[in-house]
Amino acid sequence: MKACKRLEIVIEKPLAKKVAAALIEAGAPGFTQIDQASGMGDRGRRHADDPTGSSTNCVFIVACETEQEVVKLVESIRPILTRTGGICLVSDAYWVRH
Amino acid sequence: MKACKRLEIVIEKPLAKKVAAALIEAGAPGFTQIDQASGMGDRGRRHADDPTGSSTNCVFIVACETEQEVVKLVESIRPILTRTGGICLVSDAYWVRH
Amino acid sequence: MKACKRLEIVIEKPLAKKVAAALIEAGAPGFTQIDQASGMGDRGRRHADDPTGSSTNCVFIVACETEQEVVKLVESIRPILTRTGGICLVSDAYWVRH
């Protein structure tokens, strides 16, 4: 097990592609994306059930090794979050090598 | 980045509305809800595939700023969990301001 | 609230049953499984939208009480991860008793 950082990003689905592209460009070692989330935030309730997909959220989980990597990833998606809302949490974890 | 608390609640889907309402009433700054989870616990295996929705779980993620807020939120949903099962985890995280 | 460990496993969907079985056999007190995730990793982009299910990931969340339990659970699924890819993160959390 190796210490690592765990990023968790919630953003609306129409922007998921942009976030994925930004993460890849910033050199994320990988990520996991859960679509079809709903939620509540500054911009009110989002229901995840309209045919437009415009009220659906998605959750990204990114594990990365170093503090620097986190900073880089966070900076790559911060402009998207600033313009659109959503949240980004960072926490400590251990990565099980296999 | 600002230190924060991350709450994670797993509960059965029929009760999701109640949990969401309780969180909002207790003043949660927001939450994210992932439906369509399955699982295993004290009450056995839950498959998330029956037309009744009664065997489906859902996951709530709540980020909040202070210890007091956590306590308040936890107290607001504890009665629901006591009566029905499910789990509630609290961990430390950093909230990226944007 | 009681200190606990939180395991998070991302693995491809065809192997989900195997992971669930391994967790149960290793004595996990419970787990939550989110299907329908997509992602990116060493083996490239996975889209979660083919009829074969073979490009879909799923996320397991397991809360357990002690360090020994974590070790046991991790050892039970490590052979699966080694042979197939995916990730496993461990972090600290508090379990709200209800």
Next chain:
Amino acid sequence: MSDGLEYAPMAESLFLLNLTSPPLLFFILGASAALLKSDLEIPEQVAKLLSLYLLMAIGFKGGVALASTPFSAGMIGGLSLALALAAIVPVYTFFLLKRSMPIPEAAATAATYGSISAVTFVTATSYLDAIGIEWNGYLVAAMALMESPAIIIGLLLFRFYGEGQSKSINLPELLRDAFLNGSVFLILGSLLVGYVSGPTGKAQLSTFVEGLFTGVLCLFLLDMGIVAMRRISAIRRTAISPVALVSWALILPVINASLALTAVLVLNLPVGDALLITVLAASASYIAVPAAMRLALPEANPGVYLGMSLAVTFPFNLLIGIPLYHQIIELFS
């Protein structure tokens, strides 16, 4: 004795006919898949689509039928009977069960059996259609109206006989949950749409609501077979003796059907209508009521009432109940 002699073969042929109909066979197929632990499964959202379709189609067809039949005494009789059953069944069921299980479980099970199963009803209509027996559209309204009262009655019983948290039930919220429940709303709404748009509307929707109906029912019953069998293990895991639960799950539909049979025979309703009312009485909810019970009575273990209704009563009515009740009606009318 000649009656009995004639009865036997007829019964056999009805049972056989029922068992060789595609919907029933797909139900059995699903049950076998679950028993043999095949990984066949119907995703939840797909099952949701199938059930939305069935509720919409049955509601719409009932509404169109209603629009083209004049109001009649039989109709008022049938509707009143349906509502009376919805009010009486949960009450005596509660008192019957009260000694075999804790109060919360007894109340929730009473609500479950006092309400109805839309899919059992739908399967019975498709059984009638297959053998060419007519039935009246107003029964769809009867079905929709029978869904909710049992929820209220079950909870009132719990409030009265239960202890501790029983006082925490919020009645106004409950009434809303019971009567604005998605499936009740969709059936009643579609009935109204069918009634308003009438034969013109039906002409536009005939392939959709009629051509597809049995096929979608087959797919849905395939799923119900899988789900019903999975529930059996949940019955085993409850604190109450599984033998008692299974016995009650076979006895209750028989009691409720007997009551309904007596009434429909006394009222001399047409065979098709009589069968459908009996099936409604004998069937137990496994969608609307369990969902409502989780919200209002979370201390009742759903393994009890959902297991009984889904894993035992539902298959019993589908495989044996429908042709049996039909047989009895034919015998006495």
Next chain:
Amino acid sequence: MSDGLEYAPMAESLFLLNLTSPPLLFFILGASAALLKSDLEIPEQVAKLLSLYLLMAIGFKGGVALASTPFSAGMIGGLSLALALAAIVPVYTFFLLKRSMPIPEAAATAATYGSISAVTFVTATSYLDAIGIEWNGYLVAAMALMESPAIIIGLLLFRFYGEGQSKSINLPELLRDAFLNGSVFLILGSLLVGYVSGPTGKAQLSTFVEGLFTGVLCLFLLDMGIVAMRRISAIRRTAISPVALVSWALILPVINASLALTAVLVLNLPVGDALLITVLAASASYIAVPAAMRLALPEANPGVYLGMSLAVTFPFNLLIGIPLYHQIIELFS
């Protein structure tokens, strides 16, 4: 004055006919479910299937129709008019709105109203089919071609009049997003498939693309009713006065329809085609454009343009617009 006298009853009957058609009734049912806070809901993937089906079926039918009609002057007139509308509407809409709301919102709303709503179009074709008025297949192509230009124009306007981040728009990427958008691609592609496979292909697909069509539209409109009503609260929460937003959402379709009506009457297009072009002009996008705007113009609050188009303009066109425009066309041609 006799004209007016004759007009009134005819209008009434058209409105009534429209309001008693199953698709409209299901829309109203969905809206009522949301207003009464029933928990009726259509899962997202189901709604996706319904909309994929509708786009595919309308595209395919349009293509088959196109294959069997010779190119004509009317067709070229109609297509040119459609493209002209798609270019002009977003421009004047932007300038109309610029004073009532911030630039990003004005640009996004202009794009929304300059584009079209496929479901409004589809409902209009099913309205025409129900009353037996013919329409030409090329209008499906017109619809598909009208979806994207407004996106580009809206963003160019924002680039020119906006400040700050407005320079960050990536045009080539944007063009791709606009023209390879899933729904545009599926309509145009299905149109091509219908065109190539012609009547032989249609024979194979007739039950699917025609028999089911109205039924699937009903289910989809049920969902749209729910979603549209939910959006109303989003309108209330924006920084701009809700009265202004609702007013604009009623005025814009009327202005755009008037422009289109003048043109179709001048060009003397057949009634069915004239109505469809008017409906396209009057309708506002709530799928393709909002998705594109979230990507390219995230600073515009979607509560504004999506709320206006989904919660006000869409129901207005469905319930009042279609029969009203039809009425006016009949009156003047």
Next chain:
Amino acid sequence: MSDGLEYAPMAESLFLLNLTSPPLLFFILGASAALLKSDLEIPEQVAKLLSLYLLMAIGFKGGVALASTPFSAGMIGGLSLALALAAIVPVYTFFLLKRSMPIPEAAATAATYGSISAVTFVTATSYLDAIGIEWNGYLVAAMALMESPAIIIGLLLFRFYGEGQSKSINLPELLRDAFLNGSVFLILGSLLVGYVSGPTGKAQLSTFVEGLFTGVLCLFLLDMGIVAMRRISAIRRTAISPVALVSWALILPVINASLALTAVLVLNLPVGDALLITVLAASASYIAVPAAMRLALPEANPGVYLGMSLAVTFPFNLLIGIPLYHQIIELFS
């Protein structure tokens, strides 16, 4: 030489006919969407519904057909041939591939090509139906029976020739996975339902299993087009030369089809049946086998076998294989 002259135009027309059929055109449309990076996509649960429907409908229709045809020598010949192919193909395929790729990949690919693709089969039946050539219902049973043996054989080969972990394969569990696999179970079960309920059952389900069939196939192939093209990049990323993989993915169906063609011509089977058996031999699994391989042989890179079967062999059979094999059968019988 006159034979050759007559052959050419006929072949052309068959290819053209195939290429202008809606299912094929929708496949091409999906592939184009993926190539042009349109965001058109079919959600996973929708694709699951479409494939459940196709398996159920083809199984049911096969069962009904089987119920109405007497057992015949040709049937026994056809079934035996099918099973023989299912046993032989994976064996020689493994030895052919063993030098071009590591043992695990070779074993998994052998299993993939020894098994069959239900959708290729279904497309071939819809091709035959469109040109009015009959085929026998028992071939649906043949298809279902051909799905699993290759899984077992592939894994036995791996056990024998592989190293290290190869011993860890759990045979009883494997047999269950292979034969109780959801899709095998659904086809065989629906076949049984069709057989038992016969023409009476078919009358109830005809709109569902026949009217909708081609339409649903179109939607499903649209999705398969998208998915197949996405897999191409996966081929590029494997450790093995992409040229070798693509070549094998074109050579293997041709070899397998040649073997089957020889046999069907020797056995003198009717044209329709001959074509379907050839298509079964030439097709490669991309649902059941890959899923089983991930479980039993996770060290084999799915980019290899799934890429080959989905991105190359599947389109090859659909676009070229079916009319080509048909052409050859017509030529020699």
